[in-house]
Amino acid sequence: MSSPKTIRWGILATGGIAITFTKDLLVDPTTRGVKHVKHAVVAAASSSSKARAEQFLKDTGCPTDAKAYGSYEELAKDPNVDIIYIATPHSHHYQNAMLCLEAGKNVLCEKAFTVNAPQLKLLVDKAREKKLFLMEAVWTRYFPLSIYVRELITSGRIGPVARVLADNSVALNPEESFKDGKNRMVNPDLAGGALLDLGIYSLTWVFQTLYLTQPEDARTPPTVLAAMKKYAGTKDADEHATIILTFPRSEELGGVAHAVATTSLRVASAPGGTQDLPTTRIQGPKGEIQVYGPSFRPTSTKLVLGDGTVEEKQWPQPGPGKGSGWYNGFGSGKQPEGEGQGMFWEADEAATAVLEGRKEGKYESLAESIVIMEVMDEVRKQGGLVYPEKIETTKYPTQL
Numbered sequence: 001m002s003s004p005k006t007i008r009w010g011i012l013a014t015g016g017i018a019i020t021f022t023k024d025l026l027v028d029p030t031t032r033g034v035k036h037v038k039h040a041v042v043a044a045a046s047s048s049s050k051a052r053a054e055q056f057l058k059d060t061g062c063p064t065d066a067k068a069y070g071s072y073e074e075l076a077k078d079p080n081v082d083i084i085y086i087a088t089p090h091s092h093h094y095q096n097a098m099l100c101l102e103a104g105k106n107v108l109c110e111k112a113f114t115v116n117a118p119q120l121k122l123l124v125d126k127a128r129e130k131k132l133f134l135m136e137a138v139w140t141r142y143f144p145l146s147i148y149v150r151e152l153i154t155s156g157r158i159g160p161v162a163r164v165l166a167d168n169s170v171a172l173n174p175e176e177s178f179k180d181g182k183n184r185m186v187n188p189d190l191a192g193g194a195l196l197d198l199g200i201y202s203l204t205w206v207f208q209t210l211y212l213t214q215p216e217d218a219r220t221p222p223t224v225l226a227a228m229k230k231y232a233g234t235k236d237a238d239e240h241a242t243i244i245l246t247f248p249r250s251e252e253l254g255g256v257a258h259a260v261a262t263t264s265l266r267v268a269s270a271p272g273g274t275q276d277l278p279t280t281r282i283q284g285p286k287g288e289i290q291v292y293g294p295s296f297r298p299t300s301t302k303l304v305l306g307d308g309t310v311e312e313k314q315w316p317q318p319g320p321g322k323g324s325g326w327y328n329g330f331g332s333g334k335q336p337e338g339e340g341q342g343m344f345w346e347a348d349e350a351a352t353a354v355l356e357g358r359k360e361g362k363y364e365s366l367a368e369s370i371v372i373m374e375v376m377d378e379v380r381k382q383g384g385l386v387y388p389e390k391i392e393t394t395k396y397p398t399q400l
């Protein structure tokens with residue numbers, strides 16, 4: 001077997017998820033059976049200061065020769081970087097990703113990809129023009145658990161999927177947790193609210209079961225009916241969104257299918273952290289697949305068929321874990337002892353694509369990311385949620 005090829009990563013921003021992702025990136029891929037690729041973190045940039053980037057590299061355990069930059073522009077220009085991971089708030093993704101693509105860098109960009117679909121389309125055009133790799137970092141799609149669920153569906157065990165119910169809700173008590181309204185979860189200037197941050201996972205479950213599992217030429221965007229409740233504390237950020245999607249589908253493939261995707265900052269998918277309630281249910285005429293645990297990092301599945309069959313599976317993330325663990329945008333949440341977070345799967349896919357010369361991720365094409373962004377645009381339109389012009393704009397560069 002040939003020796004693994006190394007992909008050189010640059011990390012853009014040094015906040016919560018940048019730390020978690022970088023720690024996962026530094027876990028030896030052979031611990032999860034990945035032998036063809038290795039990851040090296042060669043640089044990190046902070047818009048706050050070079051000192052902050054230095055501290056980030058130290059805290060995450062990166063090699064001492066990794067470069068620290070005090071601006072994103074310097075990172076984008078670094079000739080030793082193969083791919084940049086963007087970990088700023090959603091409000092900034094369009095500007096940051098355009099900067100990196102313009103500079104000739106491959107990009108893995110955190111979710112939500114952009115604030116709106118017109119921004120994403122321009123990024124996709126730029127990536128295609130420059131022949132660069134671009135992928136939305138929806139880590140959950142790359143988990144072995146997700147691959148298993150999609151295979152169960154295409155194997156026909158539950159019959160054609162007729163309905164999906166998917167929730168991602170976290171009882172945060174926003175008045176307490178985000179008192180000053182500045183936190184990115186509720187701040188309109190940072191594209192705050194449940195939909196773009198959390199609802200995207202409910203939509204991920206709907207799309208990866210009802211859309212990605214269809215033959216490519218049969219994938220048709222759904223129609224959207226939505227209700228939204230604004231968060232009174234900061235007004236132009238949503239605290240709940242409830243979305244009904246209707247997927248047109250030919251009779252041979254099972255006919256029209258429905259989905260309900262819900263998200264909330266106020267109530268919980270799993271009150272008190274219970275694992276007894278499925279966060280996603282994928283239903284067909286022969287039975288259903290239930291997914292348990294937070295929809296961004298589910299931990300178990302249950303196949304329940306009408307004939308009495310029940311197949312349960314646990315899906316611990318491989319280790320070793322690096323550090324204390326942290327998996328959400330508001331500082332709580334802990335990965336179980338010894339486990340990795342699970343962000344390495346998307347990193348492996350991005351690195352593999354770069355090695356193979358592919359320009360898109362295997363389990364979420366850019367076309368699918370655009371359809372999902374269009375759905376979220378429609379939900380915001382129906383809910384009357386518009387963000388400030390400086391972050392909705394497609395004008396590049398815009399100073400944020």
Ligand SMILES: NC(=O)C1=CN([C@@H]2O[C@H](COP(=O)(O)OP(=O)(O)OC[C@H]3O[C@@H](n4cnc5c(N)ncnc54)[C@H](OP(=O)(O)O)[C@@H]3O)[C@@H](O)[C@H]2O)C=CC1
Pocket residue numbers: 013014015016017018045046047048049052087088089090092110111112137139184190197296327328329330
């Ligand atoms: N996949 C997942 O599980 C998760 C994904 N996310 C996604 O990652 C992104 C970042 O979230 P998270 O890490 O929680 O956010 P943080 O607020 O913890 O970090 C964001 C970082 O972005 C940089 N930044 C640049 N401009 C601004 C600005 N105006 N305001 C705030 N930060 C700024 C800062 O880094 P610096 O000063 O170094 O430039 C900051 O530390 C979001 O898009 C979110 O959706 C978040 C949590 C979990």
Ligand SMILES: O=C1OC[C@@H](O)[C@H](O)[C@H]1O
Pocket residue numbers: 197198296327328329330
């Ligand atoms: O992507 C995410 O997953 C975990 C959530 O808690 C976090 O807010 C979100 O950004």
